Amino acid sequence: MTPWRATKDFTVAVVGGGVCGLACAIALAKEGVHVDVYETTTKFKEIGAGIGLGPNAVRVLRELGVWEDVHAASGEADLNMRVFRYISGLSDHEIFYDNILASEDHGLGIARFSLIDALLKHFDISRAHFNKRCINVSPSAANPSVQILTFTDGTTREANVVIGADGIKSTIRSIITGRSVDADVAWSNTAAYRGLVQLREAKAAGVKVDLAAGFWCFMGPEKHIVTFPIQGGNTINVVAFVTNGPEPIGLAKLPHGEPWVKTTPQSELLEAYDGWGHQVKGLLKCLHKPSKWSICAVHPHLPSYVKGNVALIGDAAHAMLTHLGGGAGQGLEDALLLARLLGAPGTNVGNLERVLRIYDGLRRPRSQNIWDRSLRAGQVYEALGEHGFNTDGVRKDLAGIFIPVWHHKLQDDIQEGYKQIRAL
Ligand SMILES: Cc1cc2nc3c(=O)[nH]c(=O)nc-3n(C[C@H](O)[C@H](O)[C@H](O)COP(=O)(O)OP(=O)(O)OC[C@H]3O[C@@H](n4cnc5c(N)ncnc54)[C@H](O)[C@@H]3O)c2cc1C
Numbered sequence: 576m577t578p579w580r581a582t583k584d585f586t587v588a589v590v591g592g593g594v595c596g597l598a599c600a601i602a603l604a605k606e607g608v609h610v611d612v613y614e615t616t617t618k619f620k621e622i623g624a625g626i627g628l629g630p631n632a633v634r635v636l637r638e639l640g641v642w643e644d645v646h647a648a649s650g651e652a653d654l655n656m657r658v659f660r661y662i663s664g665l666s667d668h669e670i671f672y673d674n675i676l677a678s679e680d681h682g683l684g685i686a687r688f689s690l691i692d693a694l695l696k697h698f699d700i701s702r703a704h705f706n707k708r709c710i711n712v713s714p715s716a717a718n719p720s721v722q723i724l725t726f727t728d729g730t731t732r733e734a735n736v737v738i739g740a741d742g743i744k745s746t747i748r749s750i751i752t753g754r755s756v757d758a759d760v761a762w763s764n765t766a767a768y769r770g771l772v773q774l775r776e777a778k779a780a781g782v783k784v785d786l787a788a789g790f791w792c793f794m795g796p797e798k799h800i801v802t803f804p805i806q807g808g809n810t811i812n813v814v815a816f817v818t819n820g821p822e823p824i825g826l827a828k829l830p831h832g833e834p835w836v837k838t839t840p841q842s843e844l845l846e847a848y849d850g851w852g853h854q855v856k857g858l859l860k861c862l863h864k865p866s867k868w869s870i871c872a873v874h875p876h877l878p879s880y881v882k883g884n885v886a887l888i889g890d891a892a893h894a895m896l897t898h899l900g901g902g903a904g905q906g907l908e909d910a911l912l913l914a915r916l917l918g919a920p921g922t923n924v925g926n927l928e929r930v931l932r933i934y935d936g937l938r939r940p941r942s943q944n945i946w947d948r949s950l951r952a953g954q955v956y957e958a959l960g961e962h963g964f965n966t967d968g969v970r971k972d973l974a975g976i977f978i979p980v981w982h983h984k985l986q987d988d989i990q991e992g993y994k995q996i997r998a999l
Contacts (some may be wrong), residue, residue: 579699582607585924587917588724588734590709590747592619594626594687595889595906596740597694602639602911604699606918611734613724615708615741619695621687622836624771625805625812627790628690629682630981632904635911644693649685650807658789661956661973665795666852668784671969680981684803684812704732712737712750712885720924722884736917736927737885740906743871745891751882761874763896764827765953768815768844768865772858774804777811780857786811792956793855794969798848799956800855801900813862814897816870817847818957824896824950825874839867872896876943881931888913892939895946898953901980905942908985912938915989921996933995937988945980952976 587603589596592614603610628636628645636642659674708727715721715733724732739747749756774787784791787808793800800815819827829835844865848855873894880887889906913934916922922930954960955972962968 576696576699578701579604579610580607581609583609583918583922585735585927586610586733587736587738588613588722588732589738589740590724591615591739591741591745591889591891592703593621593740593742593889594690594694594903595910596738597691597698598635598639598641598907599738599740599888599910599914600702601641601694601697602914603917604702605640606914608914608917611702611704611732613704613707613709613726613732615706617705619691619703621691624687624769625684625803626687626690626903627682627684627803627812627900629900629904629977630680631983631985632907633681633683634985635904635907638911639697641694641697644696645685645690646683648689648693649683649805651683651685652807658785658791660784660790661792661794661969662784663795664793664798664800664851664855668852668854669966671794671966672973674973674977684805686805709741709746712747714883720884720927735884735924736931738913739885739887739891740889740910741891743873743890743894745887747885748873748877748887748891751879751885751887752877759873759875759877760871760894761825762827762829763818763824763870763872764820764822765816765818765870765896767868767870767897768817768839768862769868770813770862770865771805772802772811772813772861774809774811776861777858780861782854782857784854786858793852794956794958794964795851796958796964798851799953800858802858813858815844815848815859815862815865816953816957817844821959824872829869829871833869835869835871837867839865841865843867870896872946876946877939879935880939881935884927884931886913886931886934893942893946896949896953898956899945899949899977899980901945901949904980905945908983909938909942912985912988912992916992916996919993919996921993921999926996926999929999930996933992936995937992941983941988948976948979
């Protein structure tokens with residue numbers, strides 16, 4: 576990896592080196608912007624098993640020039656998501672809905688650590704700063720166009736723009752909103768049990784559907800299970816959701832002392848799915864050591880993703896429910912658009928605040944719309960759809976559900992952003 580060279584007259588600090596922070600840094604470097612990434616942990620890593628990348632995420636990764644490495648790291652030969660199927664999780668396992676995919680709808684599942692490794696092939700590691708937990712950002716008294724970042728180790732760094740890519744528990748968000756970190760995070764009343772299952776074992780346990788062929792969603796009251804293949808199809812990423820009741824998001828409180836992520840005995844999961852169909856039970860018996868995630872989201876919607884020369888991307892801005900597999904995809908769209916606007920010929924140290932406002936105007940409506948749609952999708956998966964829990968009703972509720980997520984024209988937003996920058 577050749578060291579990055581900068582041509583612009585300003586610098587950027589990205590706080591947080593998850594998928595979105597790394598992608599943003601890579602995109603900024605390609606635009607000739609000097610960028611440093613500050614990460615609280617000792618190395619770049621991802622927790623969780625697999626991640627599904629839909630066509631909009633794939634397009635961003637292609638634009639970033641990292642796609643070939645991501646694809647190779649996934650072990651997937653076929654990018655066409657052949658199967659995208661919704662099926663009853665109850666005793667009959669009736670097929671409710673087949674999402675018909677366009678030939679250009681490329682997507683894949685990938686182990687999270689493989690995605691990070693692929694991104695790092697395009698990252699100048701001398702720009703990474705580990706053990707750096709950012710606790711404050713404030714404009715310099717001497718020069719307000721310079722932001723001072725303060726870290727828990729007592730050190731400070733300077734940059735003209737600070738990008739908060741620090742995830743759902745974002746410190747940078749609380750600096751923008753002036754509220755506590757928790758004030759903008761709500762529990763969804765849902766737990767997700769996650770893990771990997773070996774395809775061979777699932778077949779032996781009586782799972783008849785072709786799990787290796789693509790995405791499956793087993794639906795039913797207050798629960799659903801999502802599966803997709805990773806590592807060439809021999810391993811299946813499984814996420815089994817259990818909801819506690821129909822309270823609207825934001826009302827239910829996470830039980831006191833309950834951690835967001837913990838390992839759980841398999842028996843708890845099997846008990847929750849007692850009474851479901853034989854294929855579901857067979858599948859879950861193969862999920863030996865599930866980790867249990869309390870699913871939270873940024874809620875209510877933020878009124879702005881920017882303040883002064885500070886901006887949010889990814890989960891820090893709009894962590895959403897996972898039901899359209901769109902969280903990282905939205906964060907990648909943020910990352911590319913923001914980098915393109917900062918790299919635009921008309922962007923300079925004198926107009927950064929106005930450029931960030933253009934970013935906010937373009938990205939906030941789009942990502943918050945996908946947030947709303949993700950919430951509604953989860954309700955349909957768990958038998959609370961508007962048209963009822965039967966084949967006709969589910970078909971009506973799910974028809975075209977992924978089109979707004981996958982077929983958005985980010986390039987049009989980038990062109991609109993360039994136009995607005997030219998008019999500054
Ligand atoms: C169960 C589940 C399944 C999901 N499935 C999918 C899927 O299939 N497809 C999809 O697109 N999305 C999915 N998502 C959502 C996706 O995982 C997230 O949207 C995405 O990982 C967010 O990336 P990020 O970089 O914004 O944040 P994160 O990945 O949370 O990264 C934040 C980084 O910031 C660091 N950090 C935090 N605070 C500080 C600080 N103060 N200073 C410095 N560093 C800091 C952290 O250590 C971390 O490295 C899923 C989420 C869940 C919970």
